[in-house]
Amino acid sequence: MKANLNELTEKLKSKNIRLSHQRLKVLEYVAEHRTHPTVDQVYSDLHREIPTLSKTTVYNTLNALMDAGLVKVITIEDNETRYDIVTENHGHFKCQNCGRIYDFKIDIDSFEAQDLKDFKILDKDVYFKGICPHCINN
CATH class of the missing domain: 1.10.10.10 (Winged helix-like DNA-binding domain superfamily/Winged helix DNA-binding domain)
Structure with a gap:
């Protein structure tokens, strides 16, 4: 782009x-x-x-x-x-086969960690790891 x-x-x-x-x-x-x-x-x-x-x-x-x-x-x-470059909250998926990282939309702000209610959370990240469709098909 x-x-x-x-x-x-x-x-x-x-x-x-x-x-x-x-x-x-x-x-x-x-x-x-x-x-x-x-x-x-x-x-x-x-x-x-x-x-x-x-x-x-x-x-x-x-x-x-x-x-x-x-x-x-x-x-x-x-x-x-x-x-x-995308600074808005979103998740990431890393393919363990090719190493590529994909963005995906997720409402991170809706997650609540009850065990951390007395903590001040400064950042929220969601990461998934697995195999991407490209690697699965090859």
Whole structure:
């Protein structure tokens, strides 16, 4: 999906994120690659286009975008932090065969955990793991 650079630029400006070519390219990458990329994936793909890009810049940019609410961090595996352009509540399904992560709609806010009634819940995530239809059919 081709991202609109003007819209992305306005999003950065509206969140008071200093505009730079590298920041814009990182946001554009996450918007266009709905694959829930890792820092390494973003870096390796963009480094071909921007040889001066560092992995630290990608990491710091993604953290700034997360702090501004423009991307969401998802951690499905303990060792795997991924970034999602869709910041509204939704669930994720990870195929254990091909590794692809799928979004699905779910009313996460309707879940109530009675055992946590005295806790302040800051984030709710729903993750399913299994085999996707593509892998089942192959």
